[in-house]
Amino acid sequence: MAARCDGEQLGKLIFFQLSKQQLMYGPMQIESRIDQDQNISKDLTLWNQQGSHVLRGNVIALPVTGGFLYVESIYIQAAEARMPQLKKVVLAMGDRLIYRDTFEQALAELTGGAAPRGPAVATAVASSTPAAASASAPPAPALPAALADRISHLRDQAEQLAKDLDALEKETQKK
Secondary structure (H helix, E strand, O other), X not given: OEEOOOHHHOOOEEEEEOOOOOOOOOHHHHHHHHHHOHHHHHHHHHHOOOOEEEEEOOOEEEEEOOEEEEEEEEEEEEOOOOOOEEEEEEEEEOOEEEEEOOHHXXXXXXXXXXXXXXXXXXXXXXXXXXXXXXXXXXXXXXXXXXXHHHHHHHHHHHHHHHHHHHHHHHXXXXX
């Protein structure tokens, strides 16, 4: 189940019916797979010592045709720095786990060079309350457009945060 938060669709719920015939990993299982991966574990151990700290972003689950695309960002923060730096991105879909420097690199490897197609898993039903789930949902936007919009929004936020931080540091130095 997901709640929409975009304009006129605000508050509408979407229910995804998943196949009972296919194993679907959940966010906690993806976290465990990330923790158990030898390459990721080695890097996290190396980065998480002597003046630096690893910060892991929340696992984001994006419904795509045939399952979910899970995304987790891994940041490193120096003891003296306030702003963490994006170090790696992990994408997981089905049994595949991709670990790369950028989201674009990971997505290209996961999809064989092209962005995933298709908006939703199995069947989606939309309603404004959980009890009234009878109408079919309009097709969700295609994954590449939705991801591009989200990435653009996150980059804008990061740039604004960096500007605010620079301004704050300059103001503090003046005092």
